[in-house]
Amino acid sequence: MSERKKTRVLVLDDDRFMLEFVSHLLKELDVDEVLVAEDGKAGLFVLSTQIDDVDLLICDIEMPGMDGIEFLRNIANQKYGGKIVLFSGVDEDLLKAIERLAIVRGLSVIGTLVKPVTIGALADLLEKLTLPVQVKVESSRSRQIFGVDELKEALLADQIKIFYQPKICALNRRVTSVECLARWQHARYGYVSPDNFISVIEQNGLINDFTRNILRKSVQQLDTWLQQGMDLKISVNVSMENLDRFNLPEIYQEAVQNSNVPIERVVLEITEGKLGRDFAQSLDILTRIRLKGFGLSIDDFGTGYASMETLKYMPFTEMKIDRIFAHKAAEDLATRVILESSIKLGKAFGLNVVVEGIETQADFELVAALGCDEIQGYFVAKPMLPDEFICWISDYEQKRK
Numbered sequence: 001m002s003e004r005k006k007t008r009v010l011v012l013d014d015d016r017f018m019l020e021f022v023s024h025l026l027k028e029l030d031v032d033e034v035l036v037a038e039d040g041k042a043g044l045f046v047l048s049t050q051i052d053d054v055d056l057l058i059c060d061i062e063m064p065g066m067d068g069i070e071f072l073r074n075i076a077n078q079k080y081g082g083k084i085v086l087f088s089g090v091d092e093d094l095l096k097a098i099e100r101l102a103i104v105r106g107l108s109v110i111g112t113l114v115k116p117v118t119i120g121a122l123a124d125l126l127e128k129l130t131l132p133v134q135v136k137v138e139s140s141r142s143r144q145i146f147g148v149d150e151l152k153e154a155l156l157a158d159q160i161k162i163f164y165q166p167k168i169c170a171l172n173r174r175v176t177s178v179e180c181l182a183r184w185q186h187a188r189y190g191y192v193s194p195d196n197f198i199s200v201i202e203q204n205g206l207i208n209d210f211t212r213n214i215l216r217k218s219v220q221q222l223d224t225w226l227q228q229g230m231d232l233k234i235s236v237n238v239s240m241e242n243l244d245r246f247n248l249p250e251i252y253q254e255a256v257q258n259s260n261v262p263i264e265r266v267v268l269e270i271t272e273g274k275l276g277r278d279f280a281q282s283l284d285i286l287t288r289i290r291l292k293g294f295g296l297s298i299d300d301f302g303t304g305y306a307s308m309e310t311l312k313y314m315p316f317t318e319m320k321i322d323r324i325f326a327h328k329a330a331e332d333l334a335t336r337v338i339l340e341s342s343i344k345l346g347k348a349f350g351l352n353v354v355v356e357g358i359e360t361q362a363d364f365e366l367v368a369a370l371g372c373d374e375i376q377g378y379f380v381a382k383p384m385l386p387d388e389f390i391c392w393i394s395d396y397e398q399k400r401k
């Protein structure tokens, strides 16, 4: 039998008493290893000397020397992959602003802890350590480790697999569609998330073949599901780097025309943040993609730079509101205001409004009540391989009836 994985926590606080007190409480709660550091610099040093991952970082904000915000900036640059709890006596709004900043930097903040700390509050946070996380390679090996040759070999050896994550109708909860998400089935690291390799593909001129391949395979999968009587659509992610050639609409059309799938059942998702390098060319290509019959979704809405201008000009059919506006919207007023306004904006433009990244029942109920059309997130289901998806959907539909 395999051994239980050890839990390792690093606590950062300039107050020695607090360090000892929190360490003591963590040990009471069965944490296997507690590391401590008295300021940001010491924290970075401790992290740099670890062979095993640190699972949780409890980080004070106000520290002399390097403060908590600077510390978080540093560990985000170093791709720290564990979870974080912000720990402070600063006021709640400021703590929330710091939490949002950390999330924007790609860090995984699972909560905040106000002083004075209690064992109950710590126990609640430790419980969250077991929530599902995205399949990612270890932080110390992320992003830069994959070279272009390794990726070329992976593409040739057909090691890129597609996971399918359902979207459901907010009103009747029916599964309407699946988003097709690439994973690299790596011999050593298991399923590697696209954040770790898409940029290498983009930077080395491989993205066009890659996207065409994903589109072709996803369409084939949908073809099979439609033949089995399922009523689904698919969404496929298209990189802005793809929009470098005017014949792209024809290339995508061909990928669908080699199947029985009606083109209207295929939605292409484009991330807003990268739109507009050559605005006229992007507009030309995207408009012709729509003309061919594809749906067009503005992905990660709210995180880019040109939201309003983009919405005005680009022929989108769908708006996908980024998960940073859904995460904890039920608890956080500012997040909720942005979420609500974005949904209204999308509806006013006549778009199908999707909220992604819904992880809790409270957020699910909130976004449904705010009038979004479709919902996606771990609360509904995580991305799955086709066999797993089939089992999941039959089970889900049984329960829904």
Ligand code: C2E
Residues within 6 Å of the ligand: 134, 165, 180, 181, 182, 193, 194, 195, 198, 211, 214, 237, 238, 239, 269, 271, 299, 300, 323, 356, 357, 358, 359, 376, 377, 378, 379, 383
């Ligand atoms: P995206 O298109 O915004 O996809 C949603 C991401 O959020 C997926 O991550 C999904 O697994 C994750 N997710 C879904 N529900 C939840 C939730 O409740 N909580 C949290 N924390 N995360 C959730 P994934 O699969 O790692 O993909 C990351 C990004 O990589 C995608 O973001 C997309 O931009 C890109 N990507 C994925 N597949 C492809 C592809 O085939 N081509 C291109 N160009 N990009 C891709």
Ligand code: MG
Residues within 6 Å of the ligand: 179, 237, 269, 299
């Ligand atoms: Mg997407």
Ligand code: MG
Residues within 6 Å of the ligand: 299, 300, 320, 322, 356
């Ligand atoms: Mg997205």
